[in-house]
Amino acid sequence: MIAAVDHVQLAAPPGSEPVLRAYYADVLGMTEIPEPPVLAARGGVGFQTGSVQLHLGVEEDFRPARRAHPGLRVTAVESFAARLTERGAPVTWNGDLPGHRRFYSEDPVGDRLEFPEHTG
Known part of the structure; x- marks a missing residue:
């Protein structure tokens, strides 16, 4: 039985780890x-916040x-959008x-990300 989403895997080009870390x-x-170690040898990088994990292979x-x-649910969506804009990330x-x-928004390699906030 499926209990939860464990992680989301996105793709990235070789050598993009530094810009992905920055973003x-x-x-x-x-x-x-x-x-x-077995995965690190292939390249890529992973990130987490709370129970949400993103792997970029x-x-x-x-x-x-x-x-x-992926749709990454946020709180205070206006403030979060302002954070991204202030740091040069696109917000649509x-x-x-x-x-x-x-x-x-898009990460530096063009992966699309959605940031919804439930309003009721």
């Missing part, structure tokens, strides 16, 4: 988590997905989901 740690405020012929994305608001305020 996921400094911009989003996530904490880098150590990769097991190296893909040689990387192309960011245009629609596929979308009002199409009833009961939510949300925006989209």
Whole structure:
């Protein structure tokens, strides 16, 4: 039986770990988590905040997905969007989901991320 989402895996191009660290740690405020040695040898990097884990694995012929994305629920969505904007990350608001305020952003390699806040 499925109990919860354990993690979300996104792809990234080889050598992008430094810009991913800057974005996921400094911009989003996530904490880098150590990769097991067998996975670390393949490249990539992982991050966590609370129970949410994102793993970014190296893909040689990387192309960011245009629609596929994780939705990372936030609180104080306006303040969080301002944080991203202040740090140079794109913020695109979308009002199409009833009961939510949300925006989209992209990490430095083009992976799409959604940040919704439930409004009731």
